[in-house]
Amino acid sequence: MSVCNGFNNHQNGSTDTDDHNGCSYETLLQTAQYIQSRIPHEPKVGIICGSGMGAYWHEGSLAEALGNKVIIPYHDIPNFPVSTVEGHAGQLVFGTLSNIFVVCMQGRFHYYEGYPLWKCAMPIRVMKLIGVEFLIATNAAGGINTAFMEGDVMLIKDHINMMGFAGNNPLQGPNDNRWGPRFPPMNRAYDAGLIHEAKQIWKQEHLEGRLFDGVYTCLGGPNFETVAELRMLKLLGVDAVGMSTVHEVLTARHCDMTVLAFSLITNVCVMDYQDHDTMPSHEEVMDVGKVRQGTLKLFVEKIVAYIAENRLNKK
Ligand SMILES: O=P(O)(O)O[C@H]1O[C@H](CO)[C@@H](O)[C@H]1O
Numbered sequence: 001m002s003v004c005n006g007f008n009n010h011q012n013g014s015t016d017t018d019d020h021n022g023c024s025y026e027t028l029l030q031t032a033q034y035i036q037s038r039i040p041h042e043p044k045v046g047i048i049c050g051s052g053m054g055a056y057w058h059e060g061s062l063a064e065a066l067g068n069k070v071i072i073p074y075h076d077i078p079n080f081p082v083s084t085v086e087g088h089a090g091q092l093v094f095g096t097l098s099n100i101f102v103v104c105m106q107g108r109f110h111y112y113e114g115y116p117l118w119k120c121a122m123p124i125r126v127m128k129l130i131g132v133e134f135l136i137a138t139n140a141a142g143g144i145n146t147a148f149m150e151g152d153v154m155l156i157k158d159h160i161n162m163m164g165f166a167g168n169n170p171l172q173g174p175n176d177n178r179w180g181p182r183f184p185p186m187n188r189a190y191d192a193g194l195i196h197e198a199k200q201i202w203k204q205e206h207l208e209g210r211l212f213d214g215v216y217t218c219l220g221g222p223n224f225e226t227v228a229e230l231r232m233l234k235l236l237g238v239d240a241v242g243m244s245t246v247h248e249v250l251t252a253r254h255c256d257m258t259v260l261a262f263s264l265i266t267n268v269c270v271m272d273y274q275d276h277d278t279m280p281s282h283e284e285v286m287d288v289g290k291v292r293q294g295t296l297k298l299f300v301e302k303i304v305a306y307i308a309e310n311r312l313n314k315k
């Protein structure tokens with residue numbers, strides 16, 4: 001079995017594409033086969049629990065709430081990267097949610113951890129191979145839109161791939177058509193029908209807090225942004241900024257998954273030089289995530305129920 005070593009080319013400054021063969025279709029089939037040998041059913045929905053939503057294991061997290069759980073730590077999975085971010089549990093949690101079998105990634109991979117983008121997004125392809133058709137990606141993000149307050153939720157209606165502008169994309173390198181086409185369209189990256197339904201669910205369930213939609217961007221991190229950077233992002237039409245999700249969505253759409261994504265606004269970005277008091281921190285991000293967890297768990301449960309009743313087997 002070939003081994004994926006995400007650090008090889010990354011550290012010597014190359015384009016990170018050379019060792020793609022270490023994560024070839026065949027290699028990931030072996031990864032998928034290992035996972036399949038440990039689970040009783042095919043999951044049709046995959047959920048990425050970000051820093052804002054149960055990336056860490058604790059009572060009340062979405063992953064913890066699954067029925068008949070099967071937990072597989074990332075370090076047990078052949079070819080999988082391992083989580084290095086505080087608060088990211090680093091495990092796949094399988095189980096039932098709203099009466100269907102799902103998989104939660106409890107903790108994700110970020111570029112700033114030293115992984116190339118294709119490797120950050122590699123679990124999406126593994127999900128595809130084990131049967132996932134719908135991806136629900138969640139993240140924590142800083143609010144740039146001046147209407148946003150801490151604790152708000154933003155359905156991602158579109159993204160700006162800033163890292164792609166700089167020539168960094170998880171789909172770089174030789175294209176294997178078994179995943180998807182060389183030039184995948186991204187004008188319908190986020191499923192409009194699911195966004196509409198998610199808004200209905202939020203209203204019907206009287207979920208606590210405010211729900212918006214908006215444009216997300218991912219920067220490489222790990223630093224939070226300068227005032228000038230945030231002002232520039234605002235001018236570009238960005239509503240929320242984070243350090244994840246975009247490369248996952250590109251990879252998911254490339255292999256024809258249907259995507260819904262949302263951000264928990266964990267902090268209001270400081271765009272004023274006169275503000276000498278506010279400092280974003282990962283602790284704040286995790287604290288706000290913990291406070292909003294219950295609501296977001298219910299939100300995801302209801303979205304999964306909607307997908308199970310209305311969208312599965314109808315793609
Ligand atoms: O995108 P997720 O993983 O939710 O986490 C966000 O929050 C962390 C910073 O506090 C960064 O990792 C950023 O990407």
Ligand SMILES: Nc1nc2[nH]cnc2c(=O)[nH]1
Pocket residue numbers: 140141142143219221223224225241242243266267269280285
């Ligand atoms: N880049 C970035 N990521 C975040 N994740 C949570 N908050 C933020 C933020 O303000 N900026």
